[in-house]
Amino acid sequence: MTLPAQPDLDDELHDERTHLIESRAALGRMRGRAESLFAVGADVAGDPYGAEALGRTLSRRVAELADDPTTPLFFGKLDIDEAKYHIGRRHVTDDAGEPMVLDWRAPLSQSFYRASVRDPQGVATRRRFGFVKGELTSFEDEHLDRGEELGTKSRILTAEIERPRVGPMRDIVATIQPEQDELVRAELEDSICVQGAPGTGKTAVGLHRAAYLLYLHRERLRRSGVLIVGPNTAFLSYISAVLPALGEVEVQQATVDDLIARAPVRGRDTEAATLLKHDPRMAEVLRRALWGRLGKPVEPIMVSDGSYRWRIDPEPLRRIVDEARREDLPYTVGRERVRARVVGLLQRQSEYRTGNSPGEGWLRRMSKIPQVRDFLETSWPAVTPEALVVGLLSEPDVLSAAADGILTADEQAVLLWPKAPRTVKAAKFSPADLVLLDEAAGLLERETSFGHVVVDEAQDLSPMQARAIARRSEHGSITLLGDLAQGTAPWAAADWRDTLRHLGKPDAAIVPLTIGFRVPAVVVELANKLLPALGVDVPEAVSLRRDGDLAIVAVPTPSEVDAAMLVEVTTALEHEGSVAVIAADTAVDRVRAHLATAGLEAATPDDVDSEARVTVVPATIVKGLEYDHVVVVEPAEIVAAEPRGLHRLYVVLTRAVSGLSVVHSAPLPGPLGPVPVSPPGTAALRGA
Numbered sequence: 001m002t003l004p005a006q007p008d009l010d011d012e013l014h015d016e017r018t019h020l021i022e023s024r025a026a027l028g029r030m031r032g033r034a035e036s037l038f039a040v041g042a043d044v045a046g047d048p049y050g051a052e053a054l055g056r057t058l059s060r061r062v063a064e065l066a067d068d069p070t071t072p073l074f075f076g077k078l079d080i081d082e083a084k085y086h087i088g089r090r091h092v093t094d095d096a097g098e099p100m101v102l103d104w105r106a107p108l109s110q111s112f113y114r115a116s117v118r119d120p121q122g123v124a125t126r127r128r129f130g131f132v133k134g135e136l137t138s139f140e141d142e143h144l145d146r147g148e149e150l151g152t153k154s155r156i157l158t159a160e161i162e163r164p165r166v167g168p169m170r171d172i173v174a175t176i177q178p179e180q181d182e183l184v185r186a187e188l189e190d191s192i193c194v195q196g197a198p199g200t201g202k203t204a205v206g207l208h209r210a211a212y213l214l215y216l217h218r219e220r221l222r223r224s225g226v227l228i229v230g231p232n233t234a235f236l237s238y239i240s241a242v243l244p245a246l247g248e249v250e251v252q253q254a255t256v257d258d259l260i261a262r263a264p265v266r267g268r269d270t271e272a273a274t275l276l277k278h279d280p281r282m283a284e285v286l287r288r289a290l291w292g293r294l295g296k297p298v299e300p301i302m303v304s305d306g307s308y309r310w311r312i313d314p315e316p317l318r319r320i321v322d323e324a325r326r327e328d329l330p331y332t333v334g335r336e337r338v339r340a341r342v343v344g345l346l347q348r349q350s351e352y353r354t355g356n357s358p359g360e361g362w363l364r365r366m367s368k369i370p371q372v373r374d375f376l377e378t379s380w381p382a383v384t385p386e387a388l389v390v391g392l393l394s395e396p397d398v399l400s401a402a403a404d405g406i407l408t409a410d411e412q413a414v415l416l417w418p419k420a421p422r423t424v425k426a427a428k429f430s431p432a433d434l435v436l437l438d439e440a441a442g443l444l445e446r447e448t449s450f451g452h453v454v455v456d457e458a459q460d461l462s463p464m465q466a467r468a469i470a471r472r473s474e475h476g477s478i479t480l481l482g483d484l485a486q487g488t489a490p491w492a493a494a495d496w497r498d499t500l501r502h503l504g505k506p507d508a509a510i511v512p513l514t515i516g517f518r519v520p521a522v523v524v525e526l527a528n529k530l531l532p533a534l535g536v537d538v539p540e541a542v543s544l545r546r547d548g549d550l551a552i553v554a555v556p557t558p559s560e561v562d563a564a565m566l567v568e569v570t571t572a573l574e575h576e577g578s579v580a581v582i583a584a585d586t587a588v589d590r591v592r593a594h595l596a597t598a599g600l601e602a603a604t605p606d607d608v609d610s611e612a613r614v615t616v617v618p619a620t621i622v623k624g625l626e627y628d629h630v631v632v633v634e635p636a637e638i639v640a641a642e643p644r645g646l647h648r649l650y651v652v653l654t655r656a657v658s659g660l661s662v663v664h665s666a667p668l669p670g671p672l673g674p675v676p677v678s679p680p681g682t683a684a685l686r687g688a
């Protein structure tokens with residue numbers, strides 16, 4: 001490793017700074033050219049549609065070329081076969097088109113992440129740059145050709161992961177680790193499932209994979225789209241800046257609830273009904289309820305057409321219905337096919353008798369005549385997802401016919417609404433009904449499929465939610481990210497194969513990530529005590545971080561908890577970085593009020609741009625988030641609040657980047673046991 005301390009190194013640093021200034025200027029010119037093209041775009045495009053499309057492309061290009069002066073334009077350099085390549089966030093070329101900075105996703109850049117002494121990939125020297133607020137301040141060389149390799153001991157990697165956290169998530173392009181890079185650069189066709197302990201970089205990997213795939217398959221994925229699914233809006237706003245910083249401005253982000261929100265939620269369910277509605281058996285019940293609506297044609301179709309009479313007997317009608325049914329099409333598509341075939345039979349009779357081919361108008365008229373409409377209404381009736389679900393949940397006969405042999409009588413009773421709504425429109429759907437509506441909609445019509453879907457915190461997907469995502473990725477691939485130990489939903493997965501099956505990707509590879517970049521070793525050690533009680537088989541996290549503090553603060557009575565919390569918050573505020581107070585949901589208002597009386601206004605977790613340094617976060621929202629210092633209030637209360645409370649506590653205890661304080665008056669939940677007081681890091685037991 002070399003540091004820029006000697007004169008020749010200073011010269012090198014100077015040269016690198018010059019290259020940075022010149023690259024920024026070149027990027028500015030690229031952007032200028034894109035902006036002037038954008039300005040004249042409307043004039044050169046031949047028609048309004050062309051102008052619109054061109055305008056969109058050019059404005060996207062302008063946005064992609066934005067330069068953020070606070071982040072380095074390049075962060076690394078490769079010395080390969082005497083040639084030198086700077087690696088950065090996007091391609092920058094000089095006026096002659098010669099590369100000044102290579103995009104980190106370019107094939108050549110892969111060696112920056114993967115080359116090693118054992119497999120140098122032609123790299124003689126790998127250089128990493130240290131930056132402060134966009135200013136180049138240092139560099140670090142590994143002369144692979146001389147057997148020098150730093151791995152995770154890189155000073156620049158250490159500085160990056162120990163950096164105090166503030167605000168939203170940042171990209172990790174400068175320090176992606178080899179095992180992460182393999183996932184980021186996996187083929188578009190490959191669906192993968194990443195099982196990783198807290199802070200192992202799953203979210204980071206998923207977002208960088210999206211950016212990588214968009215780079216490599218730009219046109220294809222722009223057409224089909226890339227979707228990121230996260231657990232809640234606080235999480236989505238936390239990650240929202242990462243892809244734009246990588247130049248990707250068109251990726252959709254949504255929660256599963258957003259995806260399936262086809263009706264307003266106005267109703268509630270019992271816990272038992274919610275569970276049942278998320279059960280994959282409901283897919284079969286709905287399927288039967290829908291297809292059970294088909295009727296056997298018994299009447300002929302007889303049509304008077306001017307001086308002609310056409311007739312189709314029940315037998316050919318039955319054949320048409322049976323054949324269309326066997327084709328296994330979405331219900332609505334099948335219905336239209338039946339209509340078209342019936343009209344086709346009428347057309348053939350007409351051609352045979354008149355010797356002429358009837359025109360478009362005749363065909364349209366025949367497809368709408370009452371006889372054809374009535375036939376369809378009895379043998380393949382029109383239905384909406386809402387009508388199907390309302391029928392199932394409010395008509396005992398419909399439910400028992402569809403659920404026979406699938407749901408017990410008791411289960412059916414749990415599902416049935418006490419009173420049927422007067423009309424389908426008046427139905428009050430619960431959140432769980434929305435998964436049924438989405439399933440029903442998927443039976444009726446095919447969803448458009450994204451080219452790639454990244455699903456974060458996937459351990460909490462119910463089978464029915466997984467099916468909703470499967471419908472949106474039928475022709476695409478998936479990156480599934482999660483940690484079975486962090487499963488808090490009642491239907492949380494115990495085995496990734498089950499989730500993958502529901503997602504329609506049963507053969508996806510399951511890949512572990514085990515190096516923790518967030519949580520200090522002393523805190524990981526505490527959280528890991530919960531693992532044996534969580535009932536899942538996952539590898540423990542191994543923290544890269546030797547720094548960090550843990551304090552367990554015991555107070556004698558509940559009334560003293562808030563005061564102790566305030567002391568921890570105030571102490572944490574003496575250091576750089578964000579501070580979060582995480583409490584049981586029911587305690588959040590009280591905690592917030594206590595902070596306010598001390599003059600500390602606290603932000604809410606979805607307000608990532610807030611000036612406030614302290615955020616109060618309900619335990620149920622904190623999944624996927626991280627804060628520099630975390631104060632956990634009364635763990636026993638967090639555990640008691642829900643059936644999978646220990647899993648929730650595991651999530652809560654693994655949010656801290658530099659320090660964790662646990663404040664309690666009730667005994668700590670069993671598995672936490674005695675607290676470590678020895679190195680690594682510092683752990684302290686405080687108490688009144």
Ligand SMILES: Nc1ncnc2c1ncn2[C@@H]1O[C@H](COP(=O)(O)OP(=O)(O)OP(=O)(O)O)[C@@H](O)[C@H]1O
Pocket residue numbers: 160161170171172175176177180196197198199200201202203204205483517518623624625626654
């Ligand atoms: N290669 C890396 N270099 C620098 N920082 C990294 C790297 N990988 C991950 N990190 C950082 O570690 C932290 C945790 O990453 P991330 O949130 O992606 O983990 P996760 O596995 O999704 O965690 P959780 O299970 O808690 O949701 C983030 O601050 C991220 O930027």
